[in-house]
Amino acid sequence: MNGGTATNGEGAVSKPPPTPSPLRSSKYTTxxxxxxxxxxxxxxxxxxxxxxxxxxxxxxxxxxxxxxxxxxxxxxxxxxxxxxxxxxxxxxxxxxxxxxxxxxxxxxxxxxxxxxxxxxxxxxxxxxxxxxxxxxxxxxxxxxxxxxxxxxxxxxxxxxxxxxxxxxxxxxxxxxxxxxxxxxxxxxxxxxxxxxxxxxxxxxxxxGPRMNIDDGRVVSNFIAQALRGEVMTVQAPGTQTRSFCxxxxxxxxxxxxxxxxxxxxxxxGNPGEFTMLELAEAVKELIAPEASYKITENTPDDPRQRKPDITKATKLLGWAPTVSLHQGLPLMAADFAERLGVERKTD
Amino acid sequence: MNGGTATNGEGAVSKPPPTPSPLRSSKYTTxxxxxxxxxxxxxxxxxxxxxxxxxxxxxxxxxxxxxxxxxxxxxxxxxxxxxxxxxxxxxxxxxxxxxxxxxxxxxxxxxxxxxxxxxxxxxxxxxxxxxxxxxxxxxxxxxxxxxxxxxxxxxxxxxxxxxxxxxxxxxxxxxxxxxxxxxxxxxxxxxxxxxxxxxxxxxxxxxGPRMNIDDGRVVSNFIAQALRGEVMTVQAPGTQTRSFCxxxxxxxxxxxxxxxxxxxxxxxGNPGEFTMLELAEAVKELIAPEASYKITENTPDDPRQRKPDITKATKLLGWAPTVSLHQGLPLMAADFAERLGVERKTD
Known part of the structure; x- marks a missing residue:
């Protein structure tokens, strides 16, 4: 009935999906x-x-x-x-x-x-x-x-x-x-x-590759900063977590x-959870061992933690992420290095 | 910084309101x-x-x-x-x-x-x-x-x-x-x-007067039902509360x-809080002593309780409600009776 949990709206579905016409009956198969x-x-x-x-x-x-x-x-x-x-x-x-x-x-x-x-x-x-x-x-x-x-x-x-x-x-x-x-x-x-x-x-x-280099997101920020020889800027407190797919x-x-x-x-999404400080460390380890970071001010309403429960995706879609952060970061860095025209010291 | 509480957005206001032109400088006063x-x-x-x-x-x-x-x-x-x-x-x-x-x-x-x-x-x-x-x-x-x-x-x-x-x-x-x-x-x-x-x-x-008679809201429902001599339908469980202004x-x-x-x-809003059963009782007492009610099924996502904190309105606007439910219900019932063409037995 009423309550603090979600209804997904399925119960209210009253109309069936439109019947595919003969002309396009195969549209979801072949x-x-x-x-x-x-x-x-x-x-x-x-x-x-x-x-x-x-x-x-x-x-x-x-x-x-x-x-x-x-x-x-x-x-x-x-x-x-x-x-x-x-x-x-x-x-x-x-x-x-x-x-x-x-x-x-x-x-x-x-x-x-x-x-x-x-x-x-x-x-x-x-x-x-x-x-x-x-x-x-x-x-x-x-x-x-x-x-x-x-x-x-x-x-x-x-x-x-x-x-x-x-x-x-x-x-x-x-x-x-x-x-x-x-x-x-x-x-x-x-x-x-x-x-x-x-x-x-x-x-x-x-x-991954093709992210906007200067879009202000944490992964692209860290990698671009590390490749450019700049100090990575970790928003305070640094212990907020994100999952990266x-x-x-x-x-x-x-x-x-x-x-x-x-x-x-x-x-x-990928349920593997990393703090911003752990991410900075991973970038340092995998991409630019000489890189350093500093803590900077945060933006309003920045969520403190975010991690998907992917039970549904696994059960209903048979899906789970297969690429770890340690596998993915170097692939992204290679793309960024090419676009930035930076020769990678760790290559 | 970040957090589970609201920012009201005031901190981010960067532009002043437009300066009124001389032609309309008095627009908020006279x-x-x-x-x-x-x-x-x-x-x-x-x-x-x-x-x-x-x-x-x-x-x-x-x-x-x-x-x-x-x-x-x-x-x-x-x-x-x-x-x-x-x-x-x-x-x-x-x-x-x-x-x-x-x-x-x-x-x-x-x-x-x-x-x-x-x-x-x-x-x-x-x-x-x-x-x-x-x-x-x-x-x-x-x-x-x-x-x-x-x-x-x-x-x-x-x-x-x-x-x-x-x-x-x-x-x-x-x-x-x-x-x-x-x-x-x-x-x-x-x-x-x-x-x-x-x-x-x-x-x-x-x-109050002029509410749509058949709009499905609880106050208009109860009053219209009571005036028509119908049984008032209280959505289950009946203990959910509302405040009525x-x-x-x-x-x-x-x-x-x-x-x-x-x-x-x-x-x-009016912070006076009433359960649906109390509202039905009030309608019975003030408008139609012979009325009765029954419990019916509820609609999805119906909130269980709702009551305004009006501290801000009181402090910032000098506002507080002055009409009690027991004063307001009969005024609304008089309007409904006229529109429904019902002669009120309690008059």
Whole structure:
């Protein structure tokens, strides 16, 4: 009945998903699947494009406004007959005939999403509305990359999907946190109201090649600072924890969720937990033994700890991360070194 | 720094409010104030119109789409030279030259806001965006009626404004709860980003004449059932509590907030707490001694208790409710009896 725990909304589903027409009855089983990826020029999006293109049986359409994504991330596929890139801002409607929509479009790093908080909310709300409208219109399945930020500064640890979160509605991070929460609401309302097939992934911190070098995230910060010979800046107190998922694991989880039968929300992330100080030490050990770090002031509402409970992903999707932080950090550092034009002393 | 308690966002305000032009330098002190009320044909909105019109020094413009509001509520002012009524849906932009905006427009009763959840979110998000855009453009001060629903099923009792809430992001009530939370976010982002003068009231259950008779809210349900000679239906378990604020007190609080110097959010509500069973008993005693009640099934995510901490309203606005439930219920019943065409046996 009522209570402090979540209902996932499943009980209220009254309409069945639309019956596939004979013309496209094979759309979730065999080739050729037409797949739209919003934000596909970004960090995670471009790795997802790689995987889907490498399967050889998909047509991939990327829609991106290039606010944080780059064409550089997709140069490998430019000109490929199964690939198309559209300059498009999801706050405007888009009509393309596709079978699946991976809706990733949104600045995900605080320095970018705080740049224009109102635009961040519009991207989450109108962007998700537009993509849901498209999914409804063409009968596509849609996956939203929500975020561990919906848990805010969690009072439960690790975070299960049933946890409702502890989010400041009026703080400087709220545009992203509340924007993603209401995007989830919209997904479920379209599911209940219109029978749209939805998938929601709550993705936790992800790292790997192609991250924006100067986006202010802790892994990219530390690696860039270490490679540049700068002092790594650890936000106080340094004992706050994060879990870091390597991007290939993340992409694998998103694809399993899209292709499975569960709406979610499902946490996708690596439960391995590290303090900021441990991360700095790992960067020092693996990438730049001569590096040093200092403690700096923190930003408002920075969560003290965040760690996914991935029981659902493991049970329902058969997914678990396979790349450890000690394996992933050097792969990311190699990419950063190349882009920064830095010769690595440890190579 | 970081933490489990709220920052109210005040620390991040970097821009001063726009300087009033000489043409309108007196806009917050003397006549003639031009005031827009969205949702002004609704229950609380129309009482606010009455008060502002009775002051005699205001021009009042009401914008309403009449989804839950009625012209009947405003008939007293039709044709008055200081009054104007516009049929307008706030999900579309509106441009009128005003000094203050009371932004009330949104279905507030579960049976109405669940009717079309996607529209409810659009009303909260695009409606608030449009009104903030108007406030920015014409230099108006804007007050949002947020809601105690932003606290969800609260784990703290009574609720202070600093409490971040316990809200299900994907339930059947989320369209309203999360919609209002993100409306608050938008208000603060416009305040921080554009210097718009904002006021946020978190209003708790309100009752009085002109409530929709069949809107499914507990006070109107009980009174209508009692007057019709039906059995009052108390949702299980009946021990869940609510606080009920008489509408004249609510309007007084909103006006004090608008005219004061605090952005809020500030709780406006009556801290007197009643269980549903006590309310049914009060209706029986005051309105229909022969009435009876039965326990019925509850709706998902119905909060178990809700009670405002009004310390801020008292200290900052000098406001406190003055009408008790035992005074207010008979006033509401008289209005309901007239509209239902019921002759009251206790008169």
């Amino acid at each position: 080739a050729k699947m037409r797949i739209l990826i919003t934000g596909g020029a970004g960090f995670i999006g471009s790795h997802l494009v790689d995987r889907l293109m490498e399967e050889g049986t998909n047509e991939v359409i990327v829609a991106d406004n290039f606010f944080t994504g780059t064409k550089e991330n997709l140069k490998r596929w430019m000109g490929h007959p199964n690939f198309e890139l559209i300059r498009h801002d999801v706050t405007e409607p888009l009509l393309v005939e596709v079978d699946q929509i991976y809706h990733l479009a949104c600045p995900a790093s605080p320095i970018f999403y705080k740049h224009n908080p109102v635009k961040t909310i519009k991207t989450n709300v109108m962007g998700t509305l537009n993509m849901l409208g498209l999914a409804k219109r063409v009968g596509a399945r849609i996956l939203l990359t929500s975020t561990s930020e919906v848990y805010g500064d969690p009072l439960e640890h690790p975070q299960k999907e049933e946890y409702w979160g502890n989010v400041n509605p009026i703080g400087v991070r709220s545009c992203y946190d509340e924007g993603k929460r209401v995007a989830e609401t919209l997904m479920f309302d379209y599911h209940r109201q219109h029978g749209v097939e939805i998938r929601i992934a709550r993705i936790f911190n992800t790292y 390597y991007v290939s694991d993340m992409v694998d989880g998103l694809m399993k969720l899209m292709r499975g039968e569960n709406t979610g929300p499902i946490n996708i | 006549a003639k104030m031009r005031i827009l009320i969205t949702g002004g044909a609704g229950f609380i909105g129309s009482h606010l119109v009455d008060r502002l019109m009775e002051e005699g020094t205001n021009e009042v413009i009401v914008a309403d789409n009449f989804f839950t509001g009625t012209k009947e509520n405003l008939k007293r002012w039709m044709g008055h030279p200081n009054f104007e009524l516009i049929r307008h849906d706030v999900t579309e932009p509106l441009l009128v030259e005003v000094d203050q905006i009371y932004h009330l427009a949104c279905p507030a009763s579960p049976i109405f806001y669940k009717h079309n959840p996607v529209k409810t979110i659009k009303t909260n998000v695009m409606g608030t965006l449009n009104m903030l855009g108007l406030a920015k453009r014409v230099g108006a001060r804007i007050l949002l009626t947020s809601t105690s629903e932003v606290y969800g099923d609260p784990l703290e009792h009574p609720q202070k404004e600093e409490y971040w809430g316990n809200v299900n992001p994907i339930g059947v009530r989320s369209c309203y709860d999360e919609g209002k939370r993100v409306a608050e976010t938008l208000m603060f982002d416009y305040h921080r980003q554009h210097g718009v003068e904002i006021r946020i009231a978190r209003i708790f259950n309100t009752y 008489y509408v004249s007190d609510m309007v007084d609080g909103l006006m004090k907030l608008m005219r004061g110097e605090n952005t809020g959010p500030i709780n406006i």
